[in-house]
Amino acid sequence: MKVFKDLFRDYRFALSFCVLVVLLILAGLSFFSPYDPTLWGAVPRDLSPSAKYWLGTDSNGQDVFWQATFAVRNSLIISLIAGLVSRVIAVIVGMVSGYKGGATDRVLMFLGDSLLVIPLFLIMVMLSMLVRQYMNLLVLGLLLSFFGWAWDARLIRSLILSLRERDFTQTAILSGTGTLRMVLNEYMPFAMPLIFSTLINNMSWAIGLEMTLAILGLVNMSIPTLGTMLNWAISYQAILLMRWWWIGTPVVLSIFLFIALYWMSVSISEYLDPRTRIQRVGA
């Protein structure tokens, strides 16, 4: 509880926490939606916001507000799948690489570096073109997770490298702790904060990439996400027709989401790293 209180003293954490809570409530509201998100023509088309339709309706005959609740929920689901699965890969790669060292380390880090260097976006485009017919939230999440681990594996590796040099590692090895137990019981607690802050960053990256792929029409367009919502709005010329409520909703929601996720991750990692904490207090 004290940690929470300390974190809240950072205005960035407080703000991002509030925004994320609001967005989560919005996502939760989708379960109470009066409309089926895949159904077209449920409401009159192209109405501007009113008491009945809070954020107006779109050219598919869908209520923008309720559509947005589904969009936020689905975007969060994709990013959570991508974030969690890629965390598992990053932790395994980072820990094995850092702990084993030698040739294993070099091969794994080379693979990771290649992923960082290659224009991933293009590879993602190629892949999603081919699996488009099977595309759903899970497939997209997994696809993103296979490419999102490289940088974070590197971070975890360097943490393990420094932990390996500490005395307690030697003590544990001498007292007969196995590798697996060692990693899970001794190293994991140290790595947890790092894993958490990279999770938030990775989620933000996944949402952004999903939106980009959706704009290119490379995802399943009948599942509402922030990206597909924006795609529909753009392809129906919502900008030229001045339907700001339709185009604005996914743009504003995603901007809030990106900034909130980033501020949360920055404030948490600054809190965890005492050096920057001192700098902030001192500055």
Added chain:
Amino acid sequence: MPAQGDPVGRKEGSALAFVKRYLIPRLIQYFLVIFLGITAVFFIPRMTPNDPVQRTLQEMKARGSYLDPGTMDEIIADLTEMYGLGGSWLDQYFAFWGRLFQGDFGVSFFQFPTRVNVLINIALPWTLGLLLTTTFFSWTLGNIIGGLAGYYARRSWSRVLDTVAMIVRPLPYYIFSFGMLLLLAYVVRWFPVSGGMEIGRTVSFSWEFIKDVLWHSVLPALSLVILGGAVMFQTMKLIVQNVNAENFVQYAKLGGVTESRIVGKYVIRNALLPQITGLALSLGQIFSGALITEIVFSYPGLGTLLYNAIITGDYNLIMGITVFSIFAITTAILIVDLTYPLFDPRVRYN
């Protein structure tokens, strides 16, 4: 081994060590990354359960494009050859590489029978121009402003810039560019909405033409410079704040070295090294970002070419752009990496 005082012997030794320790590993890595990337491109269409040729044709039909039977046969033949579907996988794989070495990416289906190379060549100058200028400006401006903001971290302007960077930084290229487009081209109509030049204008070396091209590139370039600059700004500011706390800076201050000299020669110069490595590592992302930004502004470079290829299901063209980009980016990174020793004497002599 020559005596320690012998300058010639030492120099030769260090040059050899440099080649062995720095140059050769970098080159090996360069070729391995290209090998891995191209191999991935080769295998991706083969991993899907259905026949890529039929799949591409279906896709083309689904988009309602009309092709006469003659063209269709040619396309099937070209597709089969491009995917190299004759012979065993190993044969196909070597054939694939053989074509790449000749710089042959096959034929674009939707601008049949234009070769992919030709299309890439037309689009490339636009992307290159945009990418080089924006990377240069975002890197230099981001580093200079970030360095000053780090040195004067307590000033109010430094904090304001920091907050701006905190807001801009997390936005993905698409959303940021799209926001710029909405604000500066639709809400206040300062800049053109799309394109690389006015429709119907012919390429010439007149002042009018250059002015027009520059005018159309302002928004995409501005988006890229602000987004890229924000990242540079933040990392530079952090590094400078850390360098600032080092003993030699404190000592220089106490020793009465002028402030401009400390900032320019001591602090920023030291902080610049990780920024060069950072630039090399993020070139792939910057490139992807430029493609996405081009799509937002319909800027006639590789990004818009890619967009058209996706819309029309032109898989060959997408593949060509991807393979070309892998070559281009890894080479660019290699070049940045090879200039690194110029800035860091430790790499040269260690």
